[in-house]
Amino acid sequence: MNESTASKWIKVLPGLLFMFVIALLAMGTKTLGGEWAGLEGWIKTNSKFLGDVLKINHVIIVIIIGMVIRNTIGIPSWAQAGVKTSRIFIKMGVILLGSLYSLAELATLGSTSILLIATFMFSTIIFTMWLGKKYNMDPGSAACLAAGAGVCGVSAIVAVAPAVKARGEDIAYSIATILSFGIVCLFTFPILGHLMGLTPEQFGMWAGTGILNSGQVLAAALAFDPGTADVPSISLKVGEIYNLTRVVFLPLVVLLITILYARMSDDKTVETAASAGKTFFSKFPLFVLGFIATVTLTSFGAFGPTHPVSPDLKAFRDIYSWFFSIGLTGLGLQISFAEMRKAGGTPLVIGSVAGFLKAALSLVVVLWLF
Amino acid sequence: MSEKKEEKQLSLFSNDKHEDLVAIFGAALVMILVLIL
Numbered sequence: 001m002n003e004s005t006a007s008k009w010i011k012v013l014p015g016l017l018f019m020f021v022i023a024l025l026a027m028g029t030k031t032l033g034g035e036w037a038g039l040e041g042w043i044k045t046n047s048k049f050l051g052d053v054l055k056i057n058h059v060i061i062v063i064i065i066g067m068v069i070r071n072t073i074g075i076p077s078w079a080q081a082g083v084k085t086s087r088i089f090i091k092m093g094v095i096l097l098g099s100l101y102s103l104a105e106l107a108t109l110g111s112t113s114i115l116l117i118a119t120f121m122f123s124t125i126i127f128t129m130w131l132g133k134k135y136n137m138d139p140g141s142a143a144c145l146a147a148g149a150g151v152c153g154v155s156a157i158v159a160v161a162p163a164v165k166a167r168g169e170d171i172a173y174s175i176a177t178i179l180s181f182g183i184v185c186l187f188t189f190p191i192l193g194h195l196m197g198l199t200p201e202q203f204g205m206w207a208g209t210g211i212l213n214s215g216q217v218l219a220a221a222l223a224f225d226p227g228t229a230d231v232p233s234i235s236l237k238v239g240e241i242y243n244l245t246r247v248v249f250l251p252l253v254v255l256l257i258t259i260l261y262a263r264m265s266d267d268k269t270v271e272t273a274a275s276a277g278k279t280f281f282s283k284f285p286l287f288v289l290g291f292i293a294t295v296t297l298t299s300f301g302a303f304g305p306t307h308p309v310s311p312d313l314k315a316f317r318d319i320y321s322w323f324f325s326i327g328l329t330g331l332g333l334q335i336s337f338a339e340m341r342k343a344g345g346t347p348l349v350i351g352s353v354a355g356f357l358k359a360a361l362s363l364v365v366v367l368w369l370f
Numbered sequence: 371m372s373e374k375k376e377e378k379q380l381s382l383f384s385n386d387k388h389e390d391l392v393a394i395f396g397a398a399l400v401m402i403l404v405l406i407l
Contacts (some may be wrong), residue, residue, distance in 0.1 A: 008382050009382065012382055025375065081382070083384075084382070085382050088383075088389055088392060088396065090388065091393035092396045092397045092400070093398035094395045095393060095394060096397055096400065096401070154388070212374075253371055266377075285386070285390060286390035286391060286394065287389075287390040287393045287394060289394070290393065290394035290397055290398075294397070295403075303401075303405070308375065312405060314402050315404045316400075316401070316404065319400055319404070365371050
């Protein structure tokens, strides 16, 4: 490790500690062997409406604290580098989450998720690009928006942008639109899910299909059903498989959107058959392989029995809860209202229509089929 | 310094693949520590 890499790692430590303290404030010390139930416990004891009706738990609390800090005093300069690493905690949490599944469960959940995700993802992309063309949007801007609305939010937009020659403001508009819509989903999906009496399985399928951003799927699933080390969250278990299916589709989506963009813009220079394969492999999310490795190891008993659950597996569940809380604190700290105000005009209308239709239709399909 | 350059300097990872590999390594380390301790 050279000096600059080492100093970068040291620079992230204050920010990591900052996110950990916020997570600790929300979660308390119970999973660390203490007695304090944190703000989540305080809300449950003192407000029936917030605790029992709106089901506010540590996940929503860390996101709200993060958003309040970001949009009032701002992220302290000493914490900025650490906050930028928050996504890695979500990825490590997802890899550890693999210990909840067996290969057989993965095959069953995976086959239904592939069908549902593929249907909604590709139809949303085609619909958004068609609507963009109808309302004379720039093809690059429509392509970015289609990627965000169809697959997994910000990463999809960033992945598609170079291929469709999107301008800086197209990327900013699309990200702002998708994030604004996602924030609304993050807070409304769990409340609607409880009001409609969805089962945790149904909610997981709905959130995994209807919410656009990976972090927001995770947050909504945990907000609906936080689970414990003894009884893990079913909505998280189901929702994350749907989310990962979508993430795995990303390379294929980049390819499809590039082809659609070439047709819309008559730009023949964007994608050739030779570069198509390269695009596919360069966009493949490697951390999903870590998740599959954990599922395989768990299935072969590497971490002990799953019924009753071994102490090692219980420890994994406590650790991924902390990783998710830290990662989602970072998500909240990166939500800037000033950035979201960049969304507007035609992209906001088209993105919201596509997102709303996807959310509503996926709810109908989930209620109808499952 | 432009916003993009500053962002790059703050970021610990050079790209998504780098971040994914560090996540896999980190999670594996956690598993090993849990199994040992």
